[in-house]
Amino acid sequence: MNSNIIDTVIARIKERGGRVTVQRLAIINVLMRLNHPTAEEIYHFMRDDFPTLSFTTVYNTLKSLKELGVVHEHYQDERSRFEITEEAHHHFHCIKCDKLIDISPDKISLQVTPEVEEEFSPIESRVMLEGVCPACRAQNKGKP
Incomplete structure (x- = not known):
């Protein structure tokens, strides 16, 4: 993802009546850097740069970005993973490593x-x- 996505997300937030805050911009940046992170992963990733940031702020910011249609939430095993995306797509969840992988809609x-x-x-x-x-399949090849 690039700065075009950031510009699009900022424009979307503004056109839907939302405010572009430091926390929102920081979380958007983290969402662009991490692959389908949980709220906890975002919080831990941001803690060093934002020592006064609370988990509640991260969670509430994600919730508001979702309500603005900027962030998509994927429910998985009693927790949620988040992403910013411009086009709808499907996902594959690995039951071994817990990774969430994008799959193009045409597949x-x-x-x-x-x-x-x-x-x-x-x-x-x-x-x-x-x-x-x-x-994970490659890791298990040759193992009993």
């Missing part, structure tokens, strides 16, 4: 029946695949 086909369309009026669909990632 998974999903067909919604007309009955489901009519009954629910879906606006978005996301797929979460689970299994063992290539790195």
